[in-house]
Each structure stands twice: as C-alpha cells, then as structure tokens.
Amino acid sequence: MTIKSNKKMKDIAKNLLIERGATIEEIANIVFELQKKYIPSLTMVDCTDAIERVLDKREVQNAVLTGIELDKLAEENKLSEPLETLINSDNPLYGIDEILVLSIVNVYGSIGFTNFGYVDKLKPGIIGTLDEAGKDPNKCNTFLDDIVGAIAAAAASSIAHNFEEDEE
Amino acid sequence: MTIKSNKKMKDIAKNLLIERGATIEEIANIVFELQKKYIPSLTMVDCTDAIERVLDKREVQNAVLTGIELDKLAEENKLSEPLETLINSDNPLYGIDEILVLSIVNVYGSIGFTNFGYVDKLKPGIIGTLDEAGKDPNKCNTFLDDIVGAIAAAAASSIAHNFEEDEE
Amino acid sequence: MTIKSNKKMKDIAKNLLIERGATIEEIANIVFELQKKYIPSLTMVDCTDAIERVLDKREVQNAVLTGIELDKLAEENKLSEPLETLINSDNPLYGIDEILVLSIVNVYGSIGFTNFGYVDKLKPGIIGTLDEAGKDPNKCNTFLDDIVGAIAAAAASSIAHNFEEDEE
Amino acid sequence: MTIKSNKKMKDIAKNLLIERGATIEEIANIVFELQKKYIPSLTMVDCTDAIERVLDKREVQNAVLTGIELDKLAEENKLSEPLETLINSDNPLYGIDEILVLSIVNVYGSIGFTNFGYVDKLKPGIIGTLDEAGKDPNKCNTFLDDIVGAIAAAAASSIAHNFEEDEE
Numbered sequence: 206m207t208i209k210s211n212k213k214m215k216d217i218a219k220n221l222l223i224e225r226g227a228t229i230e231e232i233a234n235i236v237f238e239l240q241k242k243y244i245p246s247l248t249m250v251d252c253t254d255a256i257e258r259v260l261d262k263r264e265v266q267n268a269v270l271t272g273i274e275l276d277k278l279a280e281e282n283k284l285s286e287p288l289e290t291l292i293n294s295d296n297p298l299y300g301i302d303e304i305l306v307l308s309i310v311n312v313y314g315s316i317g318f319t320n321f322g323y324v325d326k327l328k329p330g331i332i333g334t335l336d337e338a339g340k341d342p343n344k345c346n347t348f349l350d351d352i353v354g355a356i357a358a359a360a361a362s363s364i365a366h367n368f369e370e371d372e373e
Numbered sequence: 374m375t376i377k378s379n380k381k382m383k384d385i386a387k388n389l390l391i392e393r394g395a396t397i398e399e400i401a402n403i404v405f406e407l408q409k410k411y412i413p414s415l416t417m418v419d420c421t422d423a424i425e426r427v428l429d430k431r432e433v434q435n436a437v438l439t440g441i442e443l444d445k446l447a448e449e450n451k452l453s454e455p456l457e458t459l460i461n462s463d464n465p466l467y468g469i470d471e472i473l474v475l476s477i478v479n480v481y482g483s484i485g486f487t488n489f490g491y492v493d494k495l496k497p498g499i500i501g502t503l504d505e506a507g508k509d510p511n512k513c514n515t516f517l518d519d520i521v522g523a524i525a526a527a528a529a530s531s532i533a534h535n536f537e538e539d540e541e
Numbered sequence: 542m543t544i545k546s547n548k549k550m551k552d553i554a555k556n557l558l559i560e561r562g563a564t565i566e567e568i569a570n571i572v573f574e575l576q577k578k579y580i581p582s583l584t585m586v587d588c589t590d591a592i593e594r595v596l597d598k599r600e601v602q603n604a605v606l607t608g609i610e611l612d613k614l615a616e617e618n619k620l621s622e623p624l625e626t627l628i629n630s631d632n633p634l635y636g637i638d639e640i641l642v643l644s645i646v647n648v649y650g651s652i653g654f655t656n657f658g659y660v661d662k663l664k665p666g667i668i669g670t671l672d673e674a675g676k677d678p679n680k681c682n683t684f685l686d687d688i689v690g691a692i693a694a695a696a697a698s699s700i701a702h703n704f705e706e707d708e709e
Numbered sequence: 710m711t712i713k714s715n716k717k718m719k720d721i722a723k724n725l726l727i728e729r730g731a732t733i734e735e736i737a738n739i740v741f742e743l744q745k746k747y748i749p750s751l752t753m754v755d756c757t758d759a760i761e762r763v764l765d766k767r768e769v770q771n772a773v774l775t776g777i778e779l780d781k782l783a784e785e786n787k788l789s790e791p792l793e794t795l796i797n798s799d800n801p802l803y804g805i806d807e808i809l810v811l812s813i814v815n816v817y818g819s820i821g822f823t824n825f826g827y828v829d830k831l832k833p834g835i836i837g838t839l840d841e842a843g844k845d846p847n848k849c850n851t852f853l854d855d856i857v858g859a860i861a862a863a864a865a866s867s868i869a870h871n872f873e874e875d876e877e
Contacts (some may be wrong), residue, residue: 263870315471469771472809480650654822
C-alpha cells in the first residue's frame with residue numbers, strides 16, 4: 206500500500222473520530238464555548254471551518270490515527286502488560302496521551318497550548334461524555350478525549366489568530 | 374561577577390517573586406486547590422515543600438529571572454517599540470510569556486502541562502490579582518502571572534508523582 | 542493486574558530496550574561522545590549512572606513501553622492501515638516518534654532538546670545500527686532509534702547539570 | 710502606539726535580523742544544506758521562499774523581537790545581575806534561548822525540532838559566525854544564533870512538507 210494523499214488521510218482521520226463517537230459538530234460546540242466571549246460575532250460555521258483547517262495538517266492526522274489505534278488495541282486486550290492496564294485504566298501518571306497531542310496543540314502556538322490544558326481539566330461537552338464512557342471496562346477512550354480536546358484547542362487558537370488579523 | 378551557585382540563584386528568584394507581589398504562601402494556595410480533590414490528606418506544608426523543589430531547578434530560576442526582567446523593563450518603558458507595547462499591554466497574540474514558562478512546566482511531565490493551561494485560563498487566587506494589577510498602565514505583570522501559574526502547576530505535578538509512588 | 546511499582550516499571554523498560562537490541566553500555570557510548578569534549582574527566586561509569594537516573598523517571602518508562610509496543614505491532618502487521626505502512630516504513634512525515642520522545646527529552650530542560658536533534662540527525666553508534674536494521678521489511682525500529690537517542694540526550698543533559706553544580 | 714499589522718511586524722523582524730548580521734541569503738544557505746540531500750531539485754529560491762513563509766508567522770516575529778532585544782540590552786549592560794552575566798556570557802545552563810525559539814520550531818512539527826537541535830550543535834555557516842562574534846565582550850548573540858538556527862530549521866521543515874505533498 207502506498208502512503209495516502211493528504212486528502213485521503215484527512216478523510217480517514219475524520220471517519221475514525223466519528224466512528225469513535227466524536228462528530229465535528231460536537232467538537233465545534235467546544236470551540237464556540239472557548240471563543241465566543243472574545244469574539245461576539247463568532248458563528249458555528251467559523252468553528253467548523255477552523256476544525257477543518259486543523260484536520261488538514263499532517264501532524265494532526267498522524268496523532269489521530271496513532272492515538273485511536275492505541276485505544277482500540279487496549280479495548281481488544283491486544284497490548285502487552287503493563288501497557289494494556291496503564292492505557293485501559295487511563296492511569297493518571299501514564300501521560301503519553303497528553304504528550305501525543307502536543308503534535309496537534311503545538312501547530313497553532315501558545316494559545317492552543319493553554320486552551321488544551323483548560324479543556325483537559327474541565328472536560329466540557331463531548332470530552333466529558335467520552336471520558337465517562339471510557340470508564341466502562343469494555344471501552345477505552347484514553348487517547349480520544351485528549352485528541353478531541355487538542356483539536357478543539359487548536360481550532361480555537363486558529364480562530365483567535367484569524368480574527369486578530371482581520372482587525373488590523 | 375561569577376555565576377551564582379544554585380542556592381544563591383534560588384534565593385534571587387524567590388526574592389524577585391516576593392518583591393513583585395507573589396509570596397510562596399499564595400502560590401501554595403493554588404497548588405492546594407489543584408490537588409486537594411485527588412489527595413484528601415494534602416497539607417499546605419506539602420504544597421510549600423513542592424514549590425521549594427520546583428524553585429531548586431535551574432531552568433525555573435532562569436525563567437523567573439528573565440520573565441520578571443522583561444516585565445520590569447516594560448514597566449519602565451525601556452524596551453524598543455513595538456515590543457514595549459506588546460508586552461506592556463499583555464497582547465493576546467504575543468504568546469512568548471507562555472513559551473518562556475514551558476521551561477518550568479516541562480520539567481514535571483504532562484501533568485504540569487495541563488495544570489498550567491487550566492490555571493492560565495481560570496486565573497485563581499494570586500494569579501488573577503496579578504493579572505488585574507497588570508492592567509494599570511504603570512504596572513506590567515505579563516510574564517509574572519504565567520510564571521506563578523507555571524510554578525503552581527509544576528508543584529502540583531510534583532505532588533501527584535510523589536503521592537502515587539508512596540502508594541505503591 | 543495492578544500497576545507496577547516504579548522499580549518494576551524500570552526493569553521492564555530496561556529489559557525491553559535490551560531485548561530490542563539497545564544495551565545500556567551502547568547508549569552510554571553515545572552519552573560519552575556527546576559530553577567528553579565539555580568534561581575531560583568524564584568516565585563511562587558517569588554515563589551509565591546518568592542513564593539509570595533517566596530510566597528512573599516514570600515519563601521515560603511510559604515512552605519506552607509505548608514506542609516499543611508500536612514497533613513490535615508494526616513488525617507483526619497488527620496495526621490498521623495506513624498506520625501500519627506509515628510506521629513500518631519509517632515515513633519521514635509521520636513524526637509521532639519524535640513527539641513521543643519529548644516526554645523523555647523535556648525532563649532535563651533545553652540541553653536535552655538540542656542533543657536529541659543532533660543525535661537524531663547524525664545517528665551515531667547503536668542509533669545508526671538500529672535505524673539500518675529497521676529497513677529490513679521484517680523489522681521495525683521506527684520508535685526505538687528515537688527512544689535511544691532521547692535517553693542518550695537526556696543522560697548527557699543530566700551530566701551537564703551535575704558537573705556545572707559541582708564546580709560552583 | 711497601536712499594534713503593528715502582520716506585514717509591518719514581519720518587516721521589523723527582518724530588518725532586526727539583517728541589522729544584527731543575519732541576512733536572508735545566509736539563512737537560506739543553511740536551509741539549502743539541510744535539505745539538498747533529500748530533494749535534488751531544490752533551489753536557493755525555494756529556500757528563500759520558505760524563510761519568507763516562516764517570517765509570516767506571528768509567533769516567529771514575536772520570538773525574533775524578544776530575543777534580539779535581550780541580546781541588545783545585554784550588550785549595553787542594561788540588564789540586572791546575575792541575568793546580565795548569564796546572557797552576555799552565553800552560559801550553557803541558561804537555556805532560555807533554546808526555549809524561546811520553540812515558538813519558531815514548533816510551528817512546523819517534529820522535523821523542525823530535530824533540524825534545530827542539529828544546527829544548534831554543528832553551527833553551520835552564519836550560525837557559527839554569529840556564535841563566534843558573540844564571544845567578543847562588547848557583543849552578545851546569545852539569542853540570535855538560536856533564532857537563526859530555528860528559522861532555518863523551520864524553513865527546512867516547511868520545504869519537506871511541501872515537496873512530499875507535491876509528490877502525492
């Protein structure tokens with residue numbers, strides 16, 4: 206198999222997110238909540254567009270594919286111990302989930318970085334739903350909730366940059 | 374002048390924080406709020422000790438000295454334009470304040486990273502006080518509030534690591 | 542299975558490195574080459590001790606376990622496409638291998654960071670051997686060579702910090 | 710003074726680089742050396758264009774302005790001690806220069822990150838010239854050589870991404 210084009214990689218990443226329970230619309234809700242206080246004219250279309258820009262990035266696609274693969278393998282008990290238990294139980298000292306999504310968060314500079322920490326702690330909307338669902342022993346969303354938080358944070362950051370430049 | 378020993382560098386960094394309005398006790402209050410829900414037996418002494426460990430690190434001392442110097446120079450109108458205005462007005466797209474404190478946040482792994490984003494957004498306790506005080510045209514806390522947030526986040530992360538290991 | 546103690550996690554990580562072809566002594570050779578020009582009195586025992594300190598860290602153990610697991614799964618064709626091909630062919634735009642090892646590199650500050658970039662490009666000693674071996678279609682060292690480079694870089698950084706402090 | 714538009718900020722950053730001794734052409738030479746082995750058809754115009762794209766980014770402009778300001782203040786003995794000595798002597802444990810340029814390196818993902826470590830160690834071309842010139846007691850290039858290395862590394866990374874996509 207040859208390496209997929211950027212367009213195909215993006216479709217694969219998007220389909221994986223939806224298949225695992227995170228629609229673009231639900232991620233857009235988080236972006237809207239993060240940015241509406243700064244930009245009163247913000248629309249849901251702005252938020253959806255920003256998520257699409259984030260998903261265009263190769264680094265983001267790679268993080269989505271890798272993180273969701275690890276979640277699925279953990280769910281199917283296909284990882285070696287003790288990694289299986291560390292990931293499946295979302296152990297607070299595991300921390301590789303937060304490191305992996307740096308490849309998403311970093312691409313839009315420091316606003317992405319602080320927004321990510323914020324949503325990772327407060328778990329608004331779909332992030333909290335995914336985190337809660339992951340506590341079922343037959344389900345693992347250890348990487349997915351961080352991936353969704355990082356995409357929302359990066360999209361919020363992209364919006365902040367665009368609006369600032371429009372004002373100049 | 375020769376380079377100061379680690380002990381002297383730590384004292385200089387601590388004195389700068391206090392001089393600019395951030396006491397160890399007020400930073401410890403934030404650490405306590407961040408970690409008490411995870412560790413019911415947590416004491417304020419645990420939090421103060423953790424801040425002392427964070428301030429032992431050379432990377433942390435260097436970030437404190439550099440960030441506070443930039444705040445003071447901006448306050449005294451001694452920076453070139455447009456940097457003077459960017460820092461003095463705490464411009465949201467400046468972002469170097471959040472980058473600088475990565476040298477504090479990174480040393481304790483990914484828990485430090487998410488805690489920092491959280492306190493940077495919510496600005497609890499002394500962080501909010503410093504941020505508010507910085508809005509006075511004669512005052513600049515652009516770097517200081519991020520430095521305090523990063524020290525609190527790193528201390529919280531250090532506590533999380535220590536308690537987990539004690540339980541094993 | 543309960544989560545292993547730090548001591549047990551360290552043994553598991555060390556055994557995985559050895560099993561995959563990276564002995565502590567070979568990693569120590571790289572550390573020695575990186576630091577001997579700065580510290581003429583440096584010994585191989587200093588280098589081995591520094592690697593042991595690096596492997597004590599939970600972040601490092603987690604990165605070793607996760608990266609080597611992905612290499613092994615790719616080798617056994619157990620990953621989904623296109624991730625299987627991206628990892629197995631060590632695609633230059635994959636980049637998650639370099640992101641994962643940030644959890645190793647970050648813990649000793651910025652010296653670790655530049656040392657890592659350097660060894661990752663030049664691939665001295667065992668890093669080059671592992672990289673070359675990974676080109677065999679039945680073998681995958683995509684994460685392993687970066688893990689070894691990151692451990693060597695972090696150990697070199699730990700030595701630099703210790704020697705500087707001794708001189709003060 | 711109002712905040713400058715992105716176009717004006719870019720011009721200010723470029724002029725500062727040139728004024729301090731780093732022309733776009735000399736930075737392009739480093740980019741060319743970094744990428745020519747991977748892309749035989751690479752031209753110097755490709756390299757110059759990539760540097761222009763890097764300098765379009767607000768994060769990059771902010772890092773250039775802040776780092777060069779600190780170099781100039783150190784050169785004029787206008788910083789407080791011990792920060793003045795740490796920066797003016799390019800102390801190897803200072804490390805804030807490498808942290809600051811993360812805001813440049815991070816924007817193009819992990820290829821930028823390893824390229825930066827590599828040029829920071831080997832100091833090819835203008836980077837070595839600037840580093841050497843900074844050893845004069847009346848001159849300080851502590852931040853400048855890292856800024857130039859980071860811009861070159863980010864530009865090399867941008868080229869790698871573009872060529873890969875053209876091939877698909």
